[in-house]
Amino acid sequence: GARSLLRQAHHYAMAACCVALPVTPPAPTCRRIAEGFLCPIKKELPLDPVIAEDGFMYERGSIEMWLQHRSTSPITNLPIGERLLPALQCRSAIEELVRSGLVDDLADSWIERIRHEATVAEIRRRAEAGEVDAMLKLGAWHHTGQMGLPMSHAEGFRWCRRAAELGSLYAYASAGLCLVGGRGVDADVPQGLSLISAAAVGGLEFASNWLGEWFLAGQYGLPKDPSRAAYWFAKVVDGAAHSLDGAACPRVRGHRERAAERLSLLSAICTPAGPEEALPECIKGEAGGTHWVGRA
Structure with a gap:
């Protein structure tokens, strides 16, 4: 319930505070903190961390997809609602852990996804500005679920159609x-x-x-x-x-x-x-x- 949610949020906030200290914790400590931030579903450091009603932190997209098909916690298997609390301090803490270079094996996929986010943002900006090649790339990524985008044939078709309206063969x-x-x-x-x-x-x-x-x-x-x-x-x-x-x-x-x-x-x-x-x-x-x- 609400108490569990707040208690777990407090736990994650304390971990975030540890990472924010002027002196970087030793590598084993950083790793333990990083492992505590792993999304239980994806087993990766979350880019958009949220705390669910079971009190645990997840990647937003992963827990949202989970809750579309189930009404129980991935961890406790007990019933939970759909409320998600953004874990903003945790996101900052994860970024600090990645920047520290002490959790590289856990950070690789996170760094790659950050790069994908930046690439997608740039391509989306160009597509919105009317660049046909950018529209085609964005459409293809949506069709295939590449670059961290959710697979959506409807969104892929929408971008292909916009490019077609500009005369692209x-x-x-x-x-x-x-x-x-x-x-x-x-x-x-x-x-x-x-x-x-x-x-x-x-x-x-x-x-x-x-x-x-x-x-x-x-x-x-x-x-x-x-x-x-x-x-x-x-x-x-x-x-x-x-x-x-x-x-x-x-x-x-x-x-x-x-x-x-x-x-x-x-x-x-x-x-x-x-x-x-x-x-x-x-x-x-x-x-x-x-x-x-x-x-x-």
């Missing part, structure tokens, strides 16, 4: 893939194909490769059509399609080799379709996806 393809698969947004296959086709027509290598694979297999409502598949594979092989240098998609490697293998097999049974014929029916006669990105 990569963002067309990324947002289109989300729409086709219903990842972070309600599935809308025609809209997704429209955006991916716009990227492919614009010369984006992996978008052309996707269309080739999907026409070959008859996926996402597209007919099995070797001639249309051959057209898109040929764009990749001939170099009419290109890859991007941005860090947002490392998977572009190998597309040309796979496309060349597919095209070699298809050339024995068909002739590649023409540019207009190769487009998905749902977008023929449209501006290749650009009609979508300006919508609310």
